[in-house]
Amino acid sequence: MAKTILFVEDSASVRQVMNSTLTREGYQVILASDGQDAMGKLDGSKIHLIISDVNMPNMDGISFVKQVKQLPAYKFTPIIMLTTENQAEKMNEGKAAGVKAWIVKPFQPPQLLAAISQLIQA
Amino acid sequence: MVNRRTKNQQNNRIAIEGELTIYTVLELKDKLLAGLSDNSELELDLSEVGEFDGAGLQLLVMVKQQATTLGKALRFTGHSSVVLDLIDLSGLAGFFGDPLLIVRPSTQ
Amino acid sequence: MIPDEYLQTFVVECSELLEQMEQALLIVEQAAEDPEIINAIFRAAHTIKGSAGMFGIEPIVEFTHAAESVLDRVRSGGIAMDAVLAALFIEVHDHLQAMISRVAEGNQPFPEIDERSKILIAQLEAYLGEAKTEQPEQSAPAVHQPKLEREPGDTVAGTDLWHISLRFGPEVFRNGMDPFSFVRCLGKLGAIVELVTIIDAIPAAADMDPETCYLGFEISFSSDAGKADIDAVFNFVRSDCLIRILPPHSKIGEYQRLIQELPEQEMRLGEILVSCGTLTAEELNTMLRLQAQHGGEPQRPIGEVLVEQHLVSPPVVEAALEKQQQVKDNKRNEANLIRVDxxxxxxxxxxxxxxxxxxxxxxxxxxxxxxxxxxxxxxxxxxxxxxxxxxxxxxxMVPIGATFNRFSRVVRDISKELGKDIDLVISGADTELDKTVVEKIGDPLTHLVRNSMDHGIEAADLRIARGKPAKGTLKLNAYHDAGSIVIEVSDDGGGLNKDKILAKAIERGLVSDGTGLSDKDIYNLIFEPGFSTADAVSNLSGRGVGMDVVRRNIQALRGSVDLDSVPERGSTIRIRLPLTLAIIDGFMVGVGNAAYVVPLDMVVECVELQAWVDSSDGHYLNLRGEVLPYRRLREHFGIDGEAVARENVVVVRYGERKAGLVVDKLLGEFQTVIKPLGKLFRGEKSLGGFTILGSGEVALIVDVPGLMAQVEHEKLIEQTAVAAAR
Known part of the structure; x- marks a missing residue:
């Protein structure tokens, strides 16, 4: 059974590239362009990993994570957050919300794949 | 999504379906301990376990140890592939002591 | 590895983001307090950086990183988004656009764009100041390679396998992580020879919380990977887990320490290590014997531990000490000063x-x-x-010295970067000017200094050929002159190339031809908007880079800038600024029922219009043989009513130019407190503010340079129209 990854990112080009990379690796991918969009895509079906950017319009990554953690179906879903080194404050907020895995932007697909493979396997 | 159900077809047999993971261990702990106290002999059918993780594994360890403490016989049967896979990786097959049919995929 | 169609998405996405950024930048000055505007700019830079990084377009990543860092400070309130910074970001935006269009064309290397990037990055970094620290490239804590050299006499134990001990923290499951995931991931780096799952910590049924993690592993592992790579597997659980990684053939003492650190019984652990194949039974016995003899190691001083664990390095300590000393020195100087908000x-x-x-x-x-x-x-x-x-x-008022002194560092760094030997000579450091002006003049000055060094001062061999010392000199000077402060940036370089500037200006349509233009007029064309474009940088003798922005920034401070240049001898750029921005001595004039104030230091003389003779085209006046452009304020501001019989002319001078303002009445000198105009008047370039008169009436303050620029602009359009009609 293929593992499902929810990928939340406002950059269309990053979504496009990561979608093809993750699909090629054998993951099922759900794409969302911001936190609000992502919340709309959480319908209770199993998600094995959430990858989310921090800086996004409408609903940013931190608010999104806080909301996800409130949903019983996803309270233990691992989350990787994409951040930049300038965001110590955001990171602390995210850590308080239960995010343990951080990837510093900009990254290239292999770096993210390596991080994913630490948490789930295809 | 947690389509796990436990069936008590017979009093001394519990089947776990779906997830045996962090999402279900809290519920299952009570279920399994109750089953153990109600029966002197208990069979845990793992054939329908679709997802199995470390939390599920340590729950099985705890139940097994509890059975030993209570002097009851607990058997795990019908291990699904995900269960076999993790027990194999953990090196705990000997601890559980159940007969296992280990089929390694030839493609690996 | 990334298909072209994705790159197209990237280009389209960046164009959209840049458009948003530009829109936000255009309104940011009026809405500096609105966090959403700043956020929009930040997010555009942030997203472009992230996407560019994924496509591996390093120049864009590096550039947007600098922009993002400054914007982040703006967001957190550390830096104000003032006119100067907004102007800089307009340049940043334009430059990003240029970079992205290169990507769209498919040529990845951008040599001349790199040059521009460097300049802008330096300007951005100037905002980050000393607080900027080197950021580690990766989020993962630096992992030091294990020291593999052996101390003499230290017994080597173990096999050629790595030994990894893991005890997971209680929150691991709740954080969405599974210890076995890490083990599987480890399996990709090598072969797991033996794994023992440590279940000793799982409590009895009654006390067990099934969501709490009680697991641990002892793993013997065969791999050619480095310690850092193995260690990196556990990055996400590092903070709350016990992780010990021993390389193959570690010292016996290290195994010993491992056993001490782990929570389980020593005998049990020893057996696990043996069963893992990490240690032989004989080695274990030796260890336990040693253990018994020493009875544990004595405590070591913390410094030794820190050094051993590479937690501090000598340069860091030195830097810290230096910083302390500086703080002390400053305190001494400040003893007889009072700090005021x-x-x-x-x-x-x-x-x-x-x-x-x-x-x-x-x-x-x-x-x-x-x-x-x-x-x-x-x-x-x-x-x-x-x-x-x-x-x-x-x-x-603060002395300009502190601002000047910053440039010794800038000059040193740029000299190194350019490979030119350049001295900085500072004079007039005691000259005082308004604090606000000092704060805002730094960036235009940086721009001018960089330009002079980069394009003004020639390479050493050319200097020698021209009979000048090999070492170039850059001078910064400041002095007071007639109610203003003058700041000069001069170099002894090659000067500007008049012919090339003129040719460029004609090509760009800034002037129709060179007739009637003095050398100085031609030199000052470089400050015209539209003159400086990226390709002007390389083929003109320089100075093309954003000089119009410099002038705009200076004019925003009610200042002016002009340039003198002597071929092969050097150039001098002179910035003239008001001493203060708040109060001016004004000269009040009346037009109809309205009162206007002209800054007194710009007024040369006042005469009756009758004494003048209109020159043939109606645009110029003849003042004792001197031809002056003039403007009727009544017409300019659209004031109704009959013109008075005897109009007056106020002759104003700004920078090197003179002009006449025709008014009804001369009302005399008047001290004026400048109040800024509301947003409604933003577009009105010929007004600099307003003031309230003693009678309670309002008088508008004429922005002479702005007014004259407008007049010249209209004249230019008219000329073009006439030329076209022919």
């Missing part, structure tokens, strides 16, 4: 401004009433108020 000073200046207005009102009433005693008394009062004003303004 700049806002309090602004409040004082505002009050003084009101006082001046009130005083002028009293004066007016006294004169109208014709009471000699009162007039005398208000005269004394006015004099005192003037003194109060000067003292209050002096409080805001």
């Amino acid at each position: 700049a806002d309090k000073l602004d409040g004082l200046i505002n009050l003084v401004g009101e006082l001046i207005i009130a005083g002028a009102g009293t004066n007016l009433i006294a004169r109208r009433a014709g009471m000699a005693d009162l007039i005398e008394s208000t005269a004394t009062l006015s004099r005192l108020v003037e003194e109060v004003r000067d003292s209050a303004l002096a409080l805001r």
Whole structure:
């Protein structure tokens, strides 16, 4: 059974590239362009990993994570957050919300794949 | 999504379906301990376990140890592939002591 | 590895983001307090950086990183988004656009764009100041390679397998992580020879919380990977897990320490290590024997531990000490100074401004009433108020030295970067000017200094060929001159190439031809908007880079800039700035029922219009043989009513130019507190602000450079139209 990854990112080009990379690796991918969009895509079906950017319009990554953690179906879903080194404050907020895995932007697909493979396997 | 159900077809047999993971261990702990106290002999059918993780594994360890403490016989049967896979990786097959049919995929 | 179609998405996405960024930048000055505007700019830079990084377009990543860092400071309130910074970001935006269009064309290397990036990055980094610290490239804590050299006499134990001990923290499951995931991931780096799952910590049924993690592993592992790579597998659980990684053939003491650190019984662990194949039974026995003899190691001093664990390095300590010393020195200098909140000073200046207005009102009433005693008394009062004003303004005055001194570092760094030997000579460092002006002049100055060094000062061999010393000299000078401060940036370089500038200006349509233009007029064309474009950088003798932005920034401070150049001898750029931004001496004129104030230091003389003869085309006046452009304020501001019979002309001078303003009445000198105009007047370039008269009426302050620029612009359009009609 293929593992499902929810990928939340406002950059269309990053979504496009990561979608093809993750699909090629054998993951099922759900794409969302911001936190609000992502919340709309959480319908209770199993998600094995959430990858989310921090800086996004409408609903940013931190608010999104806080909301996800409130949903019983996803309270233990691992989350990787994409951040930049300038965001110590955001990171602390995210850590308080239960995010343990951080990837510093900009990254290239292999770096993210390596991080994913630490948490789930295809 | 947690389509796990436990069936008590017979009093001394519990089947776990779906997830045996962090999402279900809290519920299952009570279920399994109750089953153990109600029966002197208990069979845990793992054939329908679709997802199995470390939390599920340590729950099985705890139940097994509890059975030993209570002097009851607990058997795990019908291990699904995900269960076999993790027990194999953990090196705990000997601890559980159940007969296992280990089929390694030839493609690996 | 990334298909072209994705790159197209990237280009389209960036164009959209840049458009948003530009829109936000255009309104950011008016809405500097609106966090959403700043956020929009930040997010655009942030997203472009992230996407560019994924496509591996390093120049864009590096560039947007600098922009993002500054924007982040703006967001957190550390830096104000003022006109100068907004202008810089407009440049950043334009430059990003250029970079992205290169990507769209498919040529990845951008040599000349790199050059521009460097300049802009340096300008951005200037905002980050000293607080900027080197950021580690990766989020993962630096992992030091294990020291593999052996100390003499230390027994080597173990096999050629790595040994990894893991005890997971209680929250691991709840954080969405599975210890076995890490083990599987480890399996990709090598072969797991033996794994023992440690279940000792799982409590009895009653006490067990099934969501708490009690697991641990002892793993013997065969791999050619480095320690850092193995260690990196556990990055996400590092903070709350016990992780010990011993390389193959570690010292016996290290295994010993491992056993001590782990929570389980020593004998049990020893057996696990043996069963893992990490240690032989014999080695274990030796270890346990040693253990018994020493009875554990004595405590070591913390310093030794820190050094051993590479937690501090000597340069860091030195830097910290240096910093402490600096702080001490500064404290000594500040002993006889009082620090005052700049806002309090602004409040004082505002009050003084009101006082001046009130005083002028009293004066007016006294004169109208014709009471000699009162007039005398208000005269004394006015004099005192003037003194109060000067003292209050002096409080805001700071010497320009600190700003100049910053450039010794800049000059040193750029010299190194350019491979040129250049001396910086500073004079007039004691010259004082308004604090606000000092803050805002730094960036235009940086721009000018960089330009002079980069394009002005020639390479050493060319200098020698021209009979000049090999070492170039850059001078920064400041002095007071007639109510303004003048800052000069001069170099002894090659000067500007007049012909090339003229050719460029004609090509760009800035002038029709060179007739009637003095050398100086031609040199100053480089400040025209539209003159400097990226490709002007390489083929003109330089100075093309954003000089119009420099001028715009200086004009925003009610200043002016002009340039002198002597071929092969060097150039001097002169910035003229008002001493303060808050209060000016004005000259009041009347047009119809309205009153206007012209800054007094710009007024040369006043004459009756009758004495003048209109030149043939109606745009110029003849003043004792000198041809001056002129403007009727009545026409310019669209004031109704009949023109008076005897109009007056106020001859104004700004920078090196003169012009005539035709008005109805001359009302005399008047001290003016400048109040900024509302947003409604943003577009009106010929007004610099307003002031309230003693009578309570409002007078508008004429921005002479702005007005004349507008006049010249209209003239240019007319000329073009005439030329086209022919």
